Amino acid sequence: xxxxxxxxxxxxxxxxxxxxxxxxxxxxxxxxxxxxxxxxxxxxxxxxxxxxxxxxxxxxxxxxxxxxxxxxxxxxxxxxxxxxxxxxxxxxxxxxxxxxxxxxxxxxxxxx
Amino acid sequence: xxxxxxxxxxxxxxxxxxxxxxxxxxxxxxxxxxxxxxxxxxxxxxxxxxxxxxxxxxxxxxxxxxxxxxxxxxxxxxxxxxxxxxxxxxxxxxxxxxxxxxxxxxxxxxxxx
Numbered sequence: 001x002x003x004x005x006x007x008x009x010x011x012x013x014x015x016x017x018x019x020x021x022x023x024x025x026x027x028x029x030x031x032x033x034x035x036x037x038x039x040x041x042x043x044x045x046x047x048x049x050x051x052x053x054x055x056x057x058x059x060x061x062x063x064x065x066x067x068x069x070x071x072x073x074x075x076x077x078x079x080x081x082x083x084x085x086x087x088x089x090x091x092x093x094x095x096x097x098x099x100x101x102x103x104x105x106x107x108x109x110x111x112x
Numbered sequence: 113x114x115x116x117x118x119x120x121x122x123x124x125x126x127x128x129x130x131x132x133x134x135x136x137x138x139x140x141x142x143x144x145x146x147x148x149x150x151x152x153x154x155x156x157x158x159x160x161x162x163x164x165x166x167x168x169x170x171x172x173x174x175x176x177x178x179x180x181x182x183x184x185x186x187x188x189x190x191x192x193x194x195x196x197x198x199x200x201x202x203x204x205x206x207x208x209x210x211x212x213x214x215x216x217x218x219x220x221x222x223x224x225x
Contacts, residue, residue, distance in 0.1 A: 042219060100213070
């Protein structure tokens with residue numbers, strides 16, 4: 001079973017920040033939080049990942065709570081192209097025997 | 113990170129026939145994963161394919177229906193056998209990535225009529 005829970009859908013206005021929450025209350029100490037997104041049923045695309053510190057890259061920011069039981073993906077200036085299903089997944093890094101299990105994800109709609 | 117070439121990108125097949133999906137990776141990887149995504153649903157792991165050994169199938173998936181080959185460290189195939197309309201889905205392969213967690217192929221959209 002997926003180890004994360006996400007709201008099924010969200011929307012935001014173009015140009016505004018999109019904040020996507022994820023709960024992972026049973027996360028283990030060596031598990032990272034990964035975010036992927038899937039656009040138009042293409043293969044999922046990596047966005048960002050982190051262990052306990054906040055992370056930022058050219059696509060997004062990841063805020064992880066101090067107890068690591070939840071996180072938020074932030075798209076700072078959402079565009080129409082960011083409309084997609086966003087998946088939050090926890091896994092141990094470089095443990096290739098660890099299966100990547102997808103939850104239901106959050107369907108983000110960016111409105112013009 | 114590895115680049116995956118997945119073929120075909122889409123196909124329409126008659127019920128009762130079989131389709132083989134190919135995934136070619138541009139680097140050697142120990143494990144490859146096959147997923148199914150039914151319409152409007154999330155991704156479900158079908159099996160893990162190791163080179164030189166039998167694939168490991170998840171609950172609800174069997175080898176007779178979804179035979180997998182893994183002849184070398186850069187290639188794998190998934191066959192969807194004796195297809196029915198319920199097999200209409202997107203099928204994706206994936207490999208572990210040291211940077212991105214996992215890298216995915218672009219998917220095969222299968223329609224069974």
